[in-house]
Amino acid sequence: QQQVKQSPQSLIVQKGGISIINCAYENTAFDYFPWYQQFPGKGPALLIAIRPDVSEKKEGRFTISFNKSAKQFSLHIMDSQPGDSATYFCAASKAGNQFYFGTGTSLTVIP
Amino acid sequence: DGGITQSPKYLFRKEGQNVTLSCEQNLNHDAMYWYRQDPGQGLRLIYYSQIVNDFQKGDIAEGYSVSREKKESFPLTVTSAQKNPTAFYLCASSPGLAGVTTQYFGPGTRLLVL
Numbered sequence: 001q002q003q004v005k006q007s008p009q010s011l012i013v014q015k016g017g018i019s020i021i022n023c024a025y026e027n028t029a030f031d032y033f034p035w036y037q038q039f040p041g042k043g044p045a046l047l048i049a050i051r052p053d054v055s056e057k058k059e060g061r062f063t064i065s066f067n068k069s070a071k072q073f074s075l076h077i078m079d080s081q082p083g084d085s086a087t088y089f090c091a092a093s094k095a096g097n098q099f100y101f102g103t104g105t106s107l108t109v110i111p
Numbered sequence: 112d113g114g115i116t117q118s119p120k121y122l123f124r125k126e127g128q129n130v131t132l133s134c135e136q137n138l139n140h141d142a143m144y145w146y147r148q149d150p151g152q153g154l155r156l157i158y159y160s161q162i163v164n165d166f167q168k169g170d171i172a173e174g175y176s177v178s179r180e181k182k183e184s185f186p187l188t189v190t191s192a193q194k195n196p197t198a199f200y201l202c203a204s205s206p207g208l209a210g211v212t213t214q215y216f217g218p219g220t221r222l223l224v225l
Contacts (some may be wrong), residue, residue: 009151032212041214043115043201044154089153093212097171099144103153 006102019077021105023090028094035075038087080109115217122222132187132220134202141207143185147200
């Protein structure tokens with residue numbers, strides 16, 4: 001059973017637009033929710049992360065929105081740029097133990 | 112220069128052959144992980160280790176083996192029992208301390224079957 005469900009599978013956004021990727025989880029014991037960015041042939045790199053005691057976290061153009069009651073969290077990329085074109089993964093973990101990853105979203109930002 | 116290194120970048124396996132993927136970290140992290148990445152399936156956990164000389168199976172451990180003799184090293188062996196080994200393999204580490212849960216990834220090894 002997929003512990004973390006991610007959508008959409010792929011996303012195409014115009015330069016300057018907002019990219020939104022959504023994730024949902026089942027286990028209410030999860031206490032850490034990171035987002036990773038991966039370029040082709042490279043390992044994922046941590047982009048931004050949130051804990052369930054806050055509803056939003058912003059770092060530059062990247063924002064995580066977290067809805068604890070709905071068990072959902074999303075990544076918003078403001079003013080999307082062609083350099084943001086990559087695959088994005090959401091994840092969840094409990095107390096730093098096993099991490100569960102979404103299936104990834106391939107983002108393409110067109111000029 | 113701190114980080115996680117994986118070698119080789121590309122690895123070719125012949126039928127019936129065991130191959131070993133290297134993962135080294137100099138971040139002084141306690142926990143290390145191996146993931147397999149296939150197109151459209153995200154990252155699936157093969158094995159993980161929270162401390163030296165101890166490791167646990169992940170979701171897809173069959174056909175794989177690991178060792179953790181040193182804190183900085185966590186090699187993965189893909190055995191001949193793994194019938195579909197072609198994939199991108201990622202090693203990761205984390206501090207392993209309560210409340211510090213960020214996971215860092217290496218650059219990956221792509222395994223291809225001849």
